[in-house]
Amino acid sequence: MAELVLPAPATRRHAGRVLPVIRQLRRALPLSALVLAVAIVLNFALPRLAPGDPIDFLIPADQASAVSPERRAELAASYGLDGSEWDQFRRYVVGLAHGDLGVSTRHGRPVTELLAERLPWTLLLVGSSVVLSTLIGAALGFRSAWRRGTKSDVRTLTGVMVADSFPPFFLALLLMLFFSVQLKLLPVFGALPGGGAHGLELLVETMRRAVLPIASLTVAGLGSAYLVARSAAVSELGEDYVTMAAAKGLDGAGVRRHARRNALVPVWTVAMLNVGALFGGAAPVETVFAYPGLGRLIYESVLSRDYPVLQGAFLLIAAGVVAANLVAEIVYPFLDPRVRRPGKVGA
Amino acid sequence: MMSSRRSSTSRSAGRTLGRAGMVLLAVPALAALAAGTVARHSATRPSALPLRRPSLGHPLGTDALGVDIFAQLVHGARISLAVGIGAAALSLAVGLLVAVLAGWRRGWTEAVLMRITDVTLAFPFLPLVLVLAAFFGRGLVTTAIVIAAVSWARPARVLWAQVLKVREYQHVQAARAMGASGVRTVGRHILPRLVPLASAQFVRVANAAVISEAALAFLGLGDPTKASWGTMLSNASSANALLTGAWKWWMLPAGFALTAVVLGFAFMGYAFEERADPRLATSSGRLRFLAGRRRRPATTAAPVAVEAAGGPILAVSDLRVAYAAGMAPAVDGVTFEVERGRVTALVGESGSGKSTIVMSLLGLLPGDPVVAGAATFEGRPLLRASAAARVRGRRIGFVTQAAMNALNPAYTVHAQVAEAAALTMPAAAVRARADELLADVGLPAPAHHAYPHELSGGMRQRVVIAMALANSPELLIADEPTTGLDLVTQSSILRLLQDMKARLGLTVLIITHDVQMVLRVADDLVILQDGHVVERGPAATVAAAPVEAYSRRLLNTRLSPLGAKS
Numbered sequence: 016m017a018e019l020v021l022p023a024p025a026t027r028r029h030a031g032r033v034l035p036v037i038r039q040l041r042r043a044l045p046l047s048a049l050v051l052a053v054a055i056v057l058n059f060a061l062p063r064l065a066p067g068d069p070i071d072f073l074i075p076a077d078q079a080s081a082v083s084p085e086r087r088a089e090l091a092a093s094y095g096l097d098g099s100e101w102d103q104f105r106r107y108v109v110g111l112a113h114g115d116l117g118v119s120t121r122h123g124r125p126v127t128e129l130l131a132e133r134l135p136w137t138l139l140l141v142g143s144s145v146v147l148s149t150l151i152g153a154a155l156g157f158r159s160a161w162r163r164g165t166k167s168d169v170r171t172l173t174g175v176m177v178a179d180s181f182p183p184f185f186l187a188l189l190l191m192l193f194f195s196v197q198l199k200l201l202p203v204f205g206a207l208p209g210g211g212a213h214g215l216e217l218l219v220e221t222m223r224r225a226v227l228p229i230a231s232l233t234v235a236g237l238g239s240a241y242l243v244a245r246s247a248a249v250s251e252l253g254e255d256y257v258t259m260a261a262a263k264g265l266d267g268a269g270v271r272r273h274a275r276r277n278a279l280v281p282v283w284t285v286a287m288l289n290v291g292a293l294f295g296g297a298a299p300v301e302t303v304f305a306y307p308g309l310g311r312l313i314y315e316s317v318l319s320r321d322y323p324v325l326q327g328a329f330l331l332i333a334a335g336v337v338a339a340n341l342v343a344e345i346v347y348p349f350l351d352p353r354v355r356r357p358g359k360v361g362a
Numbered sequence: 363m364m365s366s367r368r369s370s371t372s373r374s375a376g377r378t379l380g381r382a383g384m385v386l387l388a389v390p391a392l393a394a395l396a397a398g399t400v401a402r403h404s405a406t407r408p409s410a411l412p413l414r415r416p417s418l419g420h421p422l423g424t425d426a427l428g429v430d431i432f433a434q435l436v437h438g439a440r441i442s443l444a445v446g447i448g449a450a451a452l453s454l455a456v457g458l459l460v461a462v463l464a465g466w467r468r469g470w471t472e473a474v475l476m477r478i479t480d481v482t483l484a485f486p487f488l489p490l491v492l493v494l495a496a497f498f499g500r501g502l503v504t505t506a507i508v509i510a511a512v513s514w515a516r517p518a519r520v521l522w523a524q525v526l527k528v529r530e531y532q533h534v535q536a537a538r539a540m541g542a543s544g545v546r547t548v549g550r551h552i553l554p555r556l557v558p559l560a561s562a563q564f565v566r567v568a569n570a571a572v573i574s575e576a577a578l579a580f581l582g583l584g585d586p587t588k589a590s591w592g593t594m595l596s597n598a599s600s601a602n603a604l605l606t607g608a609w610k611w612w613m614l615p616a617g618f619a620l621t622a623v624v625l626g627f628a629f630m631g632y633a634f635e636e637r638a639d640p641r642l643a644t645s646s647g648r649l650r651f652l653a654g655r656r657r658r659p660a661t662t663a664a665p666v667a668v669e670a671a672g673g674p675i676l677a678v679s680d681l682r683v684a685y686a687a688g689m690a691p692a693v694d695g696v697t698f699e700v701e702r703g704r705v706t707a708l709v710g711e712s713g714s715g716k717s718t719i720v721m722s723l724l725g726l727l728p729g730d731p732v733v734a735g736a737a738t739f740e741g742r743p744l745l746r747a748s749a750a751a752r753v754r755g756r757r758i759g760f761v762t763q764a765a766m767n768a769l770n771p772a773y774t775v776h777a778q779v780a781e782a783a784a785l786t787m788p789a790a791a792v793r794a795r796a797d798e799l800l801a802d803v804g805l806p807a808p809a810h811h812a813y814p815h816e817l818s819g820g821m822r823q824r825v826v827i828a829m830a831l832a833n834s835p836e837l838l839i840a841d842e843p844t845t846g847l848d849l850v851t852q853s854s855i856l857r858l859l860q861d862m863k864a865r866l867g868l869t870v871l872i873i874t875h876d877v878q879m880v881l882r883v884a885d886d887l888v889i890l891q892d893g894h895v896v897e898r899g900p901a902a903t904v905a906a907a908p909v910e911a912y913s914r915r916l917l918n919t920r921l922s923p924l925g926a927k928s
Binding site: 046047049050053054057061062064065066072161168169172173176177179180181182183184185188189191192196252254255256257258259260261262263264265266267269270271273276277291292294295296298299302303313314317318322325326328329332333335336337340351352353356358359360 | 375378379477480481484485486487488489490492493494496497498499573576577580581582583592595599604605609613617620621624625628629632649651652653724726751754755756759760762763764765767768769770771772773774781782785808809812813815816817818826829830832833
């Protein structure tokens with residue numbers, strides 16, 4: 016239930032003739048690049064800063080004691096751990112640029128391959144739950160705002176906070192217990208039905224397996240969307256244009272539409288921030304459902320100490336969050352005419 | 363008369379939630395303190411056969427290794443609270459240091475520190491914690507440090523903004539000017555003012571830390587020597603407790619204990635935040651006109667001819683308004699009439715109740731005001747909310763106070779005028795009507811499709827007048843229509859009102875504190891003081907020979923033409 020630190024809206028006047036989208040990108044790119052760079056450096060530095068020899072992180076745990084010093088040196092060379100640290104970093108970055116994230120110590124396959132297999136499933140879960148939690152959270156939040164201070168508002172607020180306080184994986188366990196074990200309505204494990212399903216049946220079965228993970232993550236993202244929608248709408252209701260909208264004869268629905276339109280900007284921001292939060296929440300939830308996404312991959316690589324995969328997944332998620340932030344910036348001009356068209360008429 | 367339809371809670375939600383949060387946290391806190399005496403068995407070593415069902419000796423049975431689950435549950439409270447509070451304290455300490463350094467030193471220190479804060483904030487929280495924990499080990503202290511290393515940025519950001527605000531306070535400025543040392547000023551004047559926000563942030567981080575610790579433990583990154591609630595859930599899950607029925611005593615207690623602690627911190631966080639920002643607690647902003655959906659009235663014009671026969675267009679008699687039950691009335695027995703075809707000015711200093719009168723007549727007052735007395739518009743009672751809603755914007759046009767800020771920034775001015783016109787016009791004619799209205803009030807054609815922020819204050823004022831006139835009302839009420847505008851624009855707005863009155867046969871009610879300005883256009887004056895009518899009559903008569911002392915004083919005051927008084 017993190018409250019928001021919203022980025023300041025862009026109100027710079029230097030606009031000129033530049034397309035608003037380009038202007039927004041220019042504004043947001045430096046931070047995005049910095050975040051990505053820090054993620055890359057962090058990935059390189061962590062095995063070297065952590066206690067122990069970086070090569071230890073590349074030998075499967077169960078074989079560690081059986082590896083001879085010669086074999087260690089050999090491995091170090093093959094993983095690019097020889098030479099000065101600066102050399103290593105150079106090779107690491109060049110490798111990254113070619114899409115080389117190293118090799119899984121557990122599977123012996125390129126990390127990129129593993130990530131590519133798992134990413135679509137997580138995108139399905141995170142994408143659906145971001146959309147759902149934003150829609151439901153915003154609808155509830157606006158409703159609370161229109162009834163601020165009433166019992167109905169306090170009830171909804173309390174209810175959302177309670178729902179939001181369930182750790183996503185515990186909620187996942189409860190949902191699984193209820194829907195899969197007790198009612199036997201939904202399958203327990205995995206993302207795809209065992210062979211033989213085609214076409215529509217395949218689609219339905221896939222959706223049935225995604226329902227509970229999506230529900231768990233949706234609840235996890237609900238709180239922030241709700242709180243932001245509520246406080247944004249409450250603050251819009253204090254604006255003079257709301258009184259004016261009523262004064263010019265609009266009914267309740269018309270006035271609410273005015274306030275809601277302006278409260279959309281922070282709601283959009285929190286939706287994009289939730290992308291990052293839910294990528295994180297996906298790890299324990301996918302683990303509960305044995306769902307073959309990125310989060311489950313992280314769990315597996317933690318268990319088997321498959322550090323290259325763990326780092327690759329982290330880098331991918333960081334890149335995803337940076338991308339979501341850029342998308343947020345690009346969309347602001349469409350939501351707020353003051354960002355789209357700064358400046359005056361005839362000025 | 364205007365009783366509220368929904369029961370409202372008089373006490374703030376935050377206080378109740380805060381208390382609930384304390385209770386939720388008190389139980390695990392007690393368990394954590396008394397863990398040694400409450401639990402008879404070890405929480406780490408086997409004390410019975412594995413996977414036993416609950417019994418007297420083992421109230422929650424034993425886990426797959428034969429360790430007493432009840433003991434784990436009680437000791438788990440220690441872990442959750444210790445990690446939560448430890449991480450929060452550490453994170454807040456770092457955040458506070460960064461905030462004060464950045465906000466106090468400014469310059470390069472600030473640029474660098476806040477950049478680092480932004481980058482940290484931009485990282486996905488849990489994945490970063492996971493990676494750090496994977497590399498740096500699984501001890502509880504490590505976990506707390508890792509969580510703090512990721513979560514300090516939000517408190518830093520929030521507190522930094524507060525430091526910037528506080529350092530501009532006069533007494534802080536004064537302390538600095540008098541040569542107080544930086545450390546002293548920060549300690550004396552800045553830190554105390556950060557306490558409310560810092561407590562809220564502390565609780566927020568604790569909340570996130572408890573969830574993160576549980577998630578780490580659940581993913582196998584917990585302290586291997588101590589079973590936390592997350593570890594218990596993970597163990598139960600891998601022992602297939604869901605299928606064996608052991609979930610009832612193995613999973614539910616741990617899961618709900620975890621949820622209760624997280625919720626306790628969330629409730630306390632809300633309470634602290636409400637205390638730091640009392641704006642969140644007030645419910646006076648509730649707006650009645652938001653409720654419900656009303657059908658567009660079928661006809662709007664029919665009965666006018668009959669009523670136009672005689673009598674004042676607006677008659678107010680003994681109107682009394684209090685903002686809430688039990689409050690002193692802001693308007694106390696006001697009686698006046700607005701005669702058809704004339705310009706009436708309601709004059710008074712700020713606080714005299716003049717805006718309150720109009721807002722209550724139109725049913726636009728926020729909260730749960732108590733309105734008594736009588737008012738008729740065209741001979742029909744006005745004080746019922748439904749009656750006001752029927753004439754609002756249709757037969758009574760209203761230019762609100764600070765009208766130049768009364769436009770929605772998200773829509774073009776044309777769309778906003780058209781929206782008003784659409785209430786009584788067929789959709790096909792609305793666009794042309796909006797252009798006509800905007801041209802009538804003197805807005806140049808290129809500005810018709812501008813957004814409000816692209817227009818000057820005077821132009822925006824004209825747009826609002828166009829909106830108020832969109833449905834050809836019989837009465838136009840303008841609340842401080844010239845306040846905040848420069849002298850030239852003030853004159854042109856007054857001319858516009860006179861012009862519109864002449865062209866449309868309007869009756870006009872102007873509300874103002876500026877007697878000199880309004881004497882140029884008013885036919886009748888109603889002078890208000892402290893919620894009472896002091897004097898009323900034709901403007902010429904009242905201005906030439908005011909009877910009451912207050913009117914004389916008011917008429918003799920040369921108020922600033924820019925309306926500095928309001």
